[in-house]
Amino acid sequence: MSEEKQQVSRRTFLNYTLTGLGGFMAAGMLVPMLRMAVDPVLQTSGGGDFTNVGLAVDDITTEPQRVDWKIDQVDGWYESEVSKSAWVFKNDKNEIVAFSPVCKHLGCVVSWEGNEDYPNEFFCPCHNGRYYKDGTNVPHTPPLAPLDEYDQKIENGMLFLGKVRTREEAKPREEA
């Protein structure tokens, strides 16, 4: 046997192989864990897709108006067009507000001044649920929570609406 071949002994060779293998296995386990740990960072911000609802910002007044639009939604087996709507207006602070019209009681569609007896309120025709203009549910009517609000952004003077958030979820965004 030549001198060169004895430079790596059987013992060191096995050592190297085992350390290498162990290293690979550890890495295989650790990398997915690491990914999970930093996952929130990897996610795209913004919270979903925005759709142009066909309403110019200049046309938004203090009087709530209903906008309807359609989105493609893939829902398990079905890919379907889903119709969405919102009540859009400017509030006292001149901020644009887009409420989801879905009643928090059992999900009927509420309308602005839907009942003559209750001006300046959103009204649900199903069980006479009522909400003030700021979306807060009127006490002693069936709904137990304020109306949900859409995420919004403005591009080229048009209003884009995104995901629906409950009042609780929307709060931190307002304060930020």
Next chain:
Amino acid sequence: MKWNKENLKQYVQAKEYVDTIVLPLMPFHLSQNAELEKSAFQREVLSIFLTEIEQELTGRIMLTPDYNYLKSTDKTTEVERINAWIEEITTQPFEHIFLITFDSTWKKHEESLNGHLLWLPGIQSGDLHSKEMHTFIHGQVEQISELIQSYW
């Protein structure tokens, strides 16, 4: 509410709030080539109507599965079957039953049906996805929903 797992779970908990049934009457046939497209189209339109109405008033109405029948059928036997459906339905606390259809032949049998028949003059043809159709259906749905509300 629709007759599916998720909605029914909600229904069972909120039974006292859901007092109205919407029961679609949908004809089917494969004979009469000339009529086929029209019938299928009306069925599509009606199901869009129903989805929209259900969405507007979801908390108080229950949309049942479609009642299918042969277009050429003898209506008096169908009336009996429909009334049997209604009988089953009214064992639950349902107060208002609406039968919705595009088929005008039901109008003659309205008296013997144990529910309110809403016959809508059908749309013969057109593009379901066009903007005009969208606005048209929307306007109609609003009126039907007002009509249903007037019974509450």
